[in-house]
Amino acid sequence: MNGENWQLSNPVIGLVVVGLTFLLFYVVGFLANRKSASAKDLYVGGANVGAATNGLAMAATYMSLATFLGITALILQLQVPFILLWIQLILAIPLITIIYGTSLRRMGAFSPTHFIRDRYGVSASIIAALFMILVSIMYALGQMIGIAVTFETLLGIPYMTGLIVGGLLIVGYITIGGMAGATKNAAIQMFIIALMFIVPLAAIMKAVGGTGWFFPPLFYADMVPAMMEAMPTFFDYQFSPKWYFSIIPALTIGALGLPHLAMRVYTASSLKSARSAMVWFAFILGLVFSATYAMGFVGVFATATQGLTVAPADADKLTIILNLVYNPEWVTALVIAGAISAGLSTLSGNLLAIGALLSQDIVSTLKPDISQKASLRLGYAAIFFGGVASILLAIEPPAFLVVSILWAFGLAGVTNAPLIIVGVWWKEANKFGAMAAAVVGGLLYIIVSPFVFPNIVLTGHALTDGLGLSGAMLAVPISFILLIVVSYITNRMPSLSNKLTTQADTELVERIHGWTDVQSYRYSSKIGAGITVVACTAVAVWALMPWNM
Template sequence: MEDQLWQLSNPVIGIIFVVATFALFYIVGWVSNRASKSVEDLYAAGGGVGPITNGLAMASTYMSLATFLGVTGLILNLQAPFILLWIQMILAIPLITIIYGTSLRRMGAFSPTHFVRERYGVSASIIAALFMILVSIMYALGQMIGIAVTFETLLGIPYMTGLIIGGLLIVGYVTIGGMSGATNNAAIQMVIIALMFIVPLGAIMKAMGGTGWYFPPLLYADMVPAMLEAMPTFFDYQYSSKWYFALIPAFTIGALGLPHLAMRIYTASSLKSARQAMVWFALVLGLVFSATYAMGFAGVFYTQTEGVAISQADADKLTIILNLVYNPEWVTALVIAGAISAGLSTLSGNLLAIGALISQDIVTTLKPNLTNSMKVKLGYFSIAGGGVASVLLAINPPDFLVVSILWAFGLAGVTNAPLILMGVWWKEANRFGAIAASVVAGGLYVVVSPFVFPSIVISGHGLTDGMGISGAMLAVPLSFLLLIVVSYITNRMPSLQSKLSTAEDHKLVERIHGWTDVNPARYNSRFGAAIISIICIGVAVWAIMPWNL
């Protein structure tokens, strides 16, 4: 079975479904975005999206092709309890809303880098924007890889051909739709993703003999005895406590810094609407994430009980493989359409974030006198450019498509999240601390990843380093520590006082929290900053100690 070609024998019906899917998304995107006249319309949909649509769009943007393909492939090869990873990641958008989303929306920002510019100055915001462009491109890279894999399976064409076809279709779709089109499409895509993932999974579980097939996300328990007989170690926590702890800085804090997630908060019609959207987000995302783990479970169950070997090169196709084995081909075609929908929803968020970062947070910051029409045109060109860059990077992809996505989480947690969290909740945070945190910690995170200097790593375990788990455990606490210590010291250096805007910073912090007065003691705890610093030192030291996986 190592040489099995996992693809549709008759791709015609699959092509029909995929063409219909793309046609629907293009039409919705064009109709939704045709009234866009400003950058606020392009990137924040005019701030008029309702809670149900926004909640579904948030979940769809976060879902990504990693849900359909990448994570199930990792479960197949690692048997890691990825439910813990999902728990860390699903916390992100509720925490964004609670911790800083409301404050930034009250401020009138429609991107996290906008806040960095107002809080820390132009230089810090441009550095943050450059890192966030890298984050968004690496996140988009995983989606492009997944799109190429699905086209490869659907049409039986080479990976490179699938990449070019899929890439061109997606870049055109996102560029035409803008945030209005992306949001309306993402809500539709979320419904497609849920149905095309969970319903076929139920059929697979029923064919395997499972009695809980009618609710796959949770009711696969009756298959557990057979799984344990075939593979007794599947549910073992095979990694050290350090590995699981490292998921927090890599994925929870990392997700707090992802620009395309935070942008969804700013599309809400009101603060109340943004909070209500969280309920829909958590409900739908929890349902599909649970089903993802069940799909990985079913994949391992299939290989172990049937004696089938799926090569590492085909691991990312596990969801499609199970459908090819247990369901009619027309069902597999629908699943492929769902997978493409997952990739489209996340890619749209990534590319819109890239467009906002380049056009608004870099070019417009340096050239503030650009006309509104020129800003909008620049935004479209930036979105298309980000798509082309992700296609080029996908030519030589990592072994697992999810690796680049998870690495991007860590980089966001190192370079973006500390600046926002401390900037919102600690008045002493200043531009010198922000720049030091981004440049030093961000540079360290890149250096210790196996993508740049393979011999300089933290854990020595390829996948752990590649996913950014070990690098984030070191660089995220270092980023917080640098921001706190450098800010505290420079705030007390008389020679630097003329380069700081302390009074304005304090007013901004008070305003974004809803206060009309300025209280020097409010949001200015030295004790809290000291506790955070001590914790960060402890975690960073633990990170550089030997990793016993």
């Protein structure tokens, strides 16, 4: 079972499915967003989304097209160690709610950068917003690549044509629908993603001899003895403990800084609804993420026992290849709908985040007297041009489409997450520390990545560097250290003390945690800050040591 050109023999089936999918999403988006008259309506859907809808939308936003294309390529390459990487991704949105989402929702923020502006001032918020625009574009880039690959591989359309046509269709859909349309569509997309991933996977498992095919997310485990016999090294933890630890700063902390994920918390109708949405999110995300790992597992099993050959250049297409080999073409066409739904849901969040960052966190900050109508128009324009930028960057894509996505996680963890986490939980954090952390940490992360200065990397291990694991393990702790140390020092410098709004910061921190009385001892522990600095220093030093993979 070899294939140089994995695609549908009858592209019309795929085109019909794709056309109907886009038609549905355009109609839902238009109807949902037709009453949007303000920036709040555009970016948080009026902040009145119910728990079930919001939970499904959160899961769909986080799912991304990489669930269908890209993740299985990493499973082919990493095998069982990928499950630990996958677990870190699953933790993200519940941690967002626990660590700072509820506090920022109580504050009434549009985005994490809104909090940074109120907490640290205009300069820090603009720096953070610029980095977050880069993060969102890089994250969107992976989705655009996936959409183009889907059209190219399955429909016989050239990559460039698929990129431009598919990309513009998606950008138009998101621009028209706004957050209200994106949220309602994302809930629908989540059902499509789950159905079109798990059901075809069950048929594939049955075809390769799996007796637990009727519930793939868990019962693929019945194939473990056969896998052990055919490929004993599959379950080996072939990397060092340092590699597994590096996943935490790169992906867990990185995900805490992703603006499009945090924005979902702000769409909830209440704090209770935001928390309830986590139950729905965790359930559906766990179901599909488990199935994703099962798909990768079955793909490795098929290459080891069924004579299936997947060239390295086709690794991103493993999910589609398995469906083309083991399922009828009309099933593969439905899988296309699931893949496109996954890309649409995540791109919606990315481009809405770009719109909010540009129009609300930069322009409206610099021009606070801008009219509501002008701000709304600017938001639509920002969403559109953010999508166009992603299309242009996807013309020369990285080898694995998931690389740009995971690299963006690390940059968010360096430039955004520390400012929010420390800002919410430590009153002494100030604008000088925030700016130092974002600028130095962000530039360091970019410099040590293999994409800018290939000769300045920490490990020389292409996969580790490309995914941002090594860079994040160094830059994230340095960002935390700079934020705490610079804030602590500048708070005690007489020449700067009059430039710091310490009392205002204190009152803000108390208020977002729900306190009505202000007490100086809350959220001001020097011991806790000191422990954090010591721990981060140890991690940064460890990151500089040789990596024994």
